[in-house]
Amino acid sequence: MMTEQPSNKALLVLPRLRVQNANAISSPLTWGFPAITAFTGLMTALERRLGPSAGIAFYSVGVVCHSFEPQVTRGGYTRSFHLTRNPLLHDGRTAAIVEEGRVHLDITLVFEVELTAALLGDTERAQLAVYIGDVIAGMRIAGGSVVPPLPGKVRNSPRPSIALVPGDPEGRRMEFRKLSRHWLPGFALVSRDDLLEARQAELQLTTPHATLLDAWIDLSRLNYRAIGDTVEPVEWVTDSRPGWIVPIPVGFVALSELHDPGAVAGARDPHVPFRFVESVYSMGQWISPHRLSNISDLVWEPDRNSASGLYRCINKYQAPSFAVSQATQIKESYYGNYRSQNRVRACIRAQAGPL
Amino acid sequence: MGNTDLQRVTELRALIAGFLKKRLDDKLDKLKDYDPKRAELHEQFIPANWLGDAARRVSQIQAVTHSLKPIHPDAKGTNLYSSPDVQPVLTVVGSHCLGSEFTSDVVGNAAALDVYKFLKLEHEGRSLLALSLARDADLSAALSSDAAQAQAWMAAFGSLPERQGRVASHTLAKQLYWPVGGDPHDDSDFHLLAPLYASSLAHRVYQTVQDDRFSEEAIAARQAKKEDKYSPRPVREYPDLAIQKLGGTKPQNISQLNSERRGNNLLLASLPPMWRSMDVKPLLGTDSMFPRFNRRPEVRRMVKALLAFLKSDPTRNLETRRRRAEWVDGIIDEFLQFRAELRPLSPGWSQATECHLSNPIKHWLDPKGVERALASAGLPLPTDTAERVSALFANWLNAQLRDPLPMGDPEFLEWRNRMQEQIKAEEREGRHDD
Numbered sequence: 070m071m072t073e074q075p076s077n078k079a080l081l082v083l084p085r086l087r088v089q090n091a092n093a094i095s096s097p098l099t100w101g102f103p104a105i106t107a108f109t110g111l112m113t114a115l116e117r118r119l120g121p122s123a124g125i126a127f128y129s130v131g132v133v134c135h136s137f138e139p140q141v142t143r144g145g146y147t148r149s150f151h152l153t154r155n156p157l158l159h160d161g162r163t164a165a166i167v168e169e170g171r172v173h174l175d176i177t178l179v180f181e182v183e184l185t186a187a188l189l190g191d192t193e194r195a196q197l198a199v200y201i202g203d204v205i206a207g208m209r210i211a212g213g214s215v216v217p218p219l220p221g222k223v224r225n226s227p228r229p230s231i232a233l234v235p236g237d238p239e240g241r242r243m244e245f246r247k248l249s250r251h252w253l254p255g256f257a258l259v260s261r262d263d264l265l266e267a268r269q270a271e272l273q274l275t276t277p278h279a280t281l282l283d284a285w286i287d288l289s290r291l292n293y294r295a296i297g298d299t300v301e302p303v304e305w306v307t308d309s310r311p312g313w314i315v316p317i318p319v320g321f322v323a324l325s326e327l328h329d330p331g332a333v334a335g336a337r338d339p340h341v342p343f344r345f346v347e348s349v350y351s352m353g354q355w356i357s358p359h360r361l362s363n364i365s366d367l368v369w370e371p372d373r374n375s376a377s378g379l380y381r382c383i384n385k386y387q388a389p390s391f392a393v394s395q396a397t398q399i400k401e402s403y404y405g406n407y408r409s410q411n412r413v414r415a416c417i418r419a420q421a422g423p424l
Numbered sequence: 425m426g427n428t429d430l431q432r433v434t435e436l437r438a439l440i441a442g443f444l445k446k447r448l449d450d451k452l453d454k455l456k457d458y459d460p461k462r463a464e465l466h467e468q469f470i471p472a473n474w475l476g477d478a479a480r481r482v483s484q485i486q487a488v489t490h491s492l493k494p495i496h497p498d499a500k501g502t503n504l505y506s507s508p509d510v511q512p513v514l515t516v517v518g519s520h521c522l523g524s525e526f527t528s529d530v531v532g533n534a535a536a537l538d539v540y541k542f543l544k545l546e547h548e549g550r551s552l553l554a555l556s557l558a559r560d561a562d563l564s565a566a567l568s569s570d571a572a573q574a575q576a577w578m579a580a581f582g583s584l585p586e587r588q589g590r591v592a593s594h595t596l597a598k599q600l601y602w603p604v605g606g607d608p609h610d611d612s613d614f615h616l617l618a619p620l621y622a623s624s625l626a627h628r629v630y631q632t633v634q635d636d637r638f639s640e641e642a643i644a645a646r647q648a649k650k651e652d653k654y655s656p657r658p659v660r661e662y663p664d665l666a667i668q669k670l671g672g673t674k675p676q677n678i679s680q681l682n683s684e685r686r687g688n689n690l691l692l693a694s695l696p697p698m699w700r701s702m703d704v705k706p707l708l709g710t711d712s713m714f715p716r717f718n719r720r721p722e723v724r725r726m727v728k729a730l731l732a733f734l735k736s737d738p739t740r741n742l743e744t745r746r747r748r749a750e751w752v753d754g755i756i757d758e759f760l761q762f763r764a765e766l767r768p769l770s771p772g773w774s775q776a777t778e779c780h781l782s783n784p785i786k787h788w789l790d791p792k793g794v795e796r797a798l799a800s801a802g803l804p805l806p807t808d809t810a811e812r813v814s815a816l817f818a819n820w821l822n823a824q825l826r827d828p829l830p831m832g833d834p835e836f837l838e839w840r841n842r843m844q845e846q847i848k849a850e851e852r853e854g855r856h857d858d
Contacts, residue, residue, distance in 0.1 A: 253764030302652030
């Protein structure tokens with residue numbers, strides 16, 4: 070029997086998932102919200118658990134954070150993690166402590182999916198959404214457990230839903246904007262790769278050898294500078310930047326060649342090629358969901374470049390350099406010509422209004 | 425040995441002898457004068473003996489840039505020496521950013537770390553390891569007068585960065601599947617990725633952060649800032665920096681660099697803008713929502729930043745308008761978040777007698793409650809809520825900025841219009857509290 074390929078675009082929304090003890094150490098250099106790779110991994114795991122006969126295919130995932138309770142100490146200049154007391158070893162000695170970071174989360178997950186024709190009806194979609202909600206409740210999210218909402222906390226706790234994506238761009242935009250209003254209060258994580266290079270260029274004005282790493286660290290801290298030099302009291306100002314900008318891990322890059330399946334001892338799967346990698350980093354921004362205009366602004370998709378050995382998650386959000394009216398919004402393709410777009414927008418704005 | 429430079433040979437010999445003498449003296453200091461071990465130690469530290477032993481023990485350690493043990497101290501498997509200057513250059517941050525200036529790490533038997541310290545000794549800017557790898561004739565002559573013996577030792581020392589044993593991972597190592605084909609249901613459409621800890625990269629980050637926190641220049645700059653004095657060096661702070669301990673009380677069991685970092689792995693904060701608990705209370709006993717709104721740390725931060733920006737009297741150009749608009753949009757976002765946080769309250773909370781808010785604000789924050797109350801009283805729904813709330817918001821923002829900046833009608837109109845645009849868009853796209 071031929072199974073039909075899912076081909077009708079839809080958005081699966083799993084609202085207000087409470088996750089306990091998710092992994093707060095997102096990479097060897099960052100802590101806080103779990104890495105985005107945890108959510109793309111969840112997407113793959115969910116799709117495989119549902120099986121090919123479920124009639125739903127997953128493409129990308131977006132995450133909105135409503136509440137964030139890290140299990141860390143709060144005093145002093147630095148944070149350290151609340152640790153767990155683990156069972157004793159078989160001979161009664163205390164087990165060595167391997168520090169883990171934990172966080173309780175309240176999140177909404179949004180998946181770009183495609184459905185088979187048999188699932189297009191309202192009832193079928195609603196049933197599937199409820200079923201997926203049940204499946205997710207038995208899975209781990211970023212290493213944490215999914216727990217039911219606290220009674221009385223959220224009035225009419227929202228249910229999982231699958232919304233069909235309208236064919237025309239304007240309808241699609243309206244539908245997304247309508248959905249995204251439901252995600253307040255909360256913030257969505259989007260990519261700000263553009264900031265890295267921009268800051269590197271800025272740093273290179275004074276330090277010619279500044280690297281992307283210098284730019285990344287610089288964007289991850291607060292810098293205070295003294296203005297002028299002769300008259301006291303000297304004024305100190307913060308390098309401020311609008312928007313909630315954070316360093317994030319975005320994926321991995323190869324360190325070794327691709328080892329053949331079974332060639333590496335201790336691999337968890339002898340049937341899959343194996344590769345040693347390291348984490349790679351970029352910048353992200355937490356943004357209020359009503360600022361997003363398209364589903365592609367929100368979602369992340371795992372990607373691989375076999376030439377550079379880069380395995381990373383990609384998000385297509387483009388920071389608006391100007392508040393342009395929707396009519397003049399320029400069709401955006403992935404990454405591409407960010408700077409030239411800004412120039413176009415600048416021109417539009419310059420013509421539109423007096424300074 | 426016609427091509428050796430006697431001067432260099434002597435210097436290298438002195439370097440090695442100095443290193444051995446210092447280690448020997450350190451050990452002797454810990455012993456009592458009559459301890460029989462003293463003779464044993466003297467024997468052990470005769471250069472020929474020590475070098476021979478070191479050449480044997482060098483196989484117990486490995487120079488690496490990426491190590492496994494930080495992931496789990498009991499994990500056993502391959503560590504890698506992957507020189508950052510030969511890695512492909514990417515548009516994301518990784519070890520490749522280090523270029524040719526990186527510190528390599530050492531893993532393996534901590535008891536053999538003295539061999540690494542020996543190989544790190546520098547002569548004319550090059551380490552003994554580099555000289556061994558280059559099979560330097562002068563080093564050969566300095567190590568031993570027996571050329572064959574010296575060559576064998578140099579070969580052993582040069583093997584430090586080589587991977588030992590077969591390629592292996594471990595159950596306690598991280599291993600994750602990454603989809604590479606189109607079909608996630610197909611078991612063969614995946615790669616297994618095993619992340620290793622980028623020790624050299626972490627070391628650079630550690631050094632940078634430590635320098636910004638504890639170096640004398642940084643402390644002087646911080647002092648200058650405190651006293652409103654000038655300092656050419658900026659003050660740099662890492663808010664919410666977390667410290668993860670690797671290796672507990674024995675950081676040397678993880679690696680040499682981890683030991684140099686005293687087992688502290690620094691983690692930069694990557695937090696969403698939400699720290700407060702989700703407990704929401706209705707706004708009662710107050711005639712304005714703005715005092716509570718103003719208490720939000722993000723609102724305070726952004727108003728302060730906007731004020732500082734405007735006070736710097738930026739030139740009136742496009743860039744200024746853009747920056748200003750970004751700050752104002754951020755404050756508007758907080759306003760909308762503030763309202764959304766009150767949504768879980770049961771509708772009608774604004775109808776309590778203790779609620780002294782003005783009518784438009786009541787309608788905006790508790791639309792269902794107000795509409796229900798009006799309907800049961802047979803009154804029409806207000807149509808100007810968006811305009812009036814936007815005006816109140818604009819008034820509030822002007823008041824925040826008025827001292828010391830002159831804020832007038834143009835600014836009022838600008839804030840009001842931006843806010844109204846958002847509320848109108850919301851109304852167009854349907855209510856979210858259904």
